[in-house]
Amino acid sequence: MLKRKLTVVLGILVLFSMVLSACAPAALPAAQPAAPAVEGEASWWRTAAQTAGCEGVTLRGISESTPPSRYAADVLAKAFEAETGIKIELEATSWDEMYTKAINDMQAATGIYDFVYIEQDIIYQYLANNYLTNLTQLLADNPELASPDFDFAKFTTFIDNFKDAEGNIYGVPMEAFLKVYLYRKDLFSDPAIQEAFKAQYGYDLAPATTHAQYRDIAEFFTQYGRDNGLDLWGTTVQGNTGHASSFYEFFESIAPTFGVYNWGINMDNWKATVENGGEMNSDKAKEALAFWVDMLNYAPPEATASTWDEVAASFAAGRAAQGWVYGENAAWIATDPDRSRVVGNVGVALPPVAEGVMEDAESGVGYIGYYDGGAFGLPVSSKNQLCTLLWLQYIGQESVQADWAIAGSRIVMESTYDDPKVQEVDAKVDGYYTLMKEAGPLFRGAPPFPFHAALREVVQPYIWKALSGELTPAEALDQAAAAADAELVNLGYGQ
Amino acid sequence: MRSNRMGWALLAPTLVILAVVGFLPFFYVLYVSLFDWNPFSNQLGMQWAGVNNFRRLVFDGAFLDSLWRTGLFAFTSVTIELALGFLLAQTLVNSFPGRTIFRTIYVLPLVMAPIAVGATWRLLTIPGFGPIPYYLDRWFGIDFRLATYADQAFITVILMDVWHWTPFVTLTLLAGLTAMPKEPLEQAQVDGANRWQVFRYLTIPMMMPVLLTVIFIRLMDALRIVDEVFMLTSGGPGTATQFIGIHIYRVVVPKTDYGYGSAMSLLVLYFTIVLCWLLFIALAQVGKQRE
Structure with a gap:
């Protein structure tokens, strides 16, 4: 009797799971790793990882679950691991939880996270508490680990948000965007709607x-x-x-x-x-x-x-x-x-x-x-400073920026605006990237x-x-x- | 002497664990509560404040409001759970068709994690998409917007707690009712007592230890509620459902006001201990009367 009941229950469970599987969305296509710029650079990353003794090391980071962060976790992290042998575990979580975990970690100096998302508005709190490593200094102290494809000067002026009074940089920008006014073009351009609007308010709908x-x-x-x-x-x-x-x-x-x-x-x-x-x-x-x-x-x-x-x-x-x-x-x-x-x-x-x-x-x-955005910073408490420095430079290469911009509507380098792929998407987004480039200075961070x-x-x-x-x-x-x-x-x- | 040493040796692991996870954090919180310590203030590091944090609490309207709100929530939800739980336990003590199935389904909320309960209720009640606002509007014309109307949010939080925990109350009371001796009840019926008199003068007194235990457990749980409510309303709209647990969380975590938050935690702990003590006295009193 009990055996029969169990069989029925298991049968229902199997059927239920089959139905659920059938209803599930198709699996996402495998992320395409960002291709290294040239063959030589790929080997540079491997050599640098070996020089710093980072092969096999796992770096842990935390970020808000946003399109740019998810791209970093799904695409850039895998590509970086393939090139260097350094594994990246990027926890993309809610905004609240991200801050709670990052601040608790840095305050207690536990060293759980090797890199943290620094939103433009929180950097001043972090600097006041000496939570972050001076990246300018770290690069200067380790010239053998300075990537030839990484240059702070290539970033937009958004990077200024992550500088201290002396101009030292504490974060590599990974996202920057405007909070813009979006509207429905189909509705705004509908002749019947335009006519009704003008009749009601006495001026053209725009x-x-x-x-x-x-x-x-x-x-x-x-x-x-x-x-x-x-x-x-x-x-x-x-x-x-x-x-x-x-x-x-x-x-x-x-x-x-x-x-x-x-x-x-x-x-x-x-x-x-x-x-x-x-x-x-x-x-x-x-x-x-x-x-x-x-x-x-x-x-x-x-x-x-x-x-x-x-x-x-x-x-x-x-x-x-x-x-x-x-x-x-x-x-x-x-x-x-x-x-x-x-x-x-x-x-x-x-x-x-x-x-x-x-x-x-x-x-x-x-x-x-609001001109929003953030950078990845390296906590002083991290136990893998040099390995993280490599990762931060990797995401700061010019060659990875265009695909990242398309995936996350973010631009942190001037050259990204001119990339053909970005310009193609720009047309589909009614010139959002162009607006960001031209009107960006009218917006400001916190x-x-x-x-x-x-x-x-x-x-x-x-x-x-x-x-x-x-x-x-x-x-x-x-x-x-x-x-x-x-x-x-x-x-x-x-x- | 030897057995004494053996006793202490056996107890030692427990005592060590208790000291590490109980006493050490408690004394640390007590220590921190005597300082102003917010890493984002102009004065970095811990600044001696003495009892100033405790003094501030007495004049902190937001803290007192959240304390009062928590008390109201705990009292209301536990009262409803007890009444419903008793009614259902009385029903389930008798046999009726489908009793087993009903009991199985009925206790399902008990096995759900609080955060899942909050998420479920959020999905049910989210304005614009949830079935509850939709049908309330369609059938009764009620504009149900949890994130806008404070009274709706408070009532929904109570309903969620009742839905989650009434099965626990029912099961516990059911166990008490099942274990109750039948003789006094039969004797009373033979003596001509009606059902109300049996309930009032026999069932309730005999169930009193179980009732007090249930009240004790549920009250403690209700006073420290955080997860379900945070998931459902985040303490809003405004501060309408910001109970003391959420209030302390906001002070300690996003605001990083560690010193003041510690003082707050200690005061709440003190209130909870006093409440426990009063209930314990009541429970002991009942025990004595029964003897």
């Missing part, structure tokens, strides 16, 4: 250049989706009410377009409140937050649960007509039919700005959005705060409360600015 236009477009397409029974809304909002991503969208993408820079912190006296010289609760900041919170009315229902990943997924699913989207997702949204329903219909433009902001950006006083995460943790609950309607935008920013002032004093700034 990518928004002002916040008022952005709001009109968002309102129009939300209503359009409703009227036509479509899962379509007017805008994305990275408005997760329990995750730092919403804090970043507001302070690094929305507030600057209203003329509020550096999170509204006065960098001369480290104060946030208007009464102390800051701008976090200024009228401009309150207007920005009110605008952004209002956008939730025209955003898909998942907006308050969306981080950067979900925003990209929502746009790729065709659920939003426009939005601020991280550029690292632009290429796959525009070109990958397996993941995106808007292939061929993605438009790229500069975000809308308030009066005077573009002039601020052009003169260098301000900026119109302000150089050594207290970045600590301050963010204090301020973000108020942004979440504004998004959930628990506080008005004005109340939220007044309370946030007061809390920021108190925390900065607590951290030893702005006494």
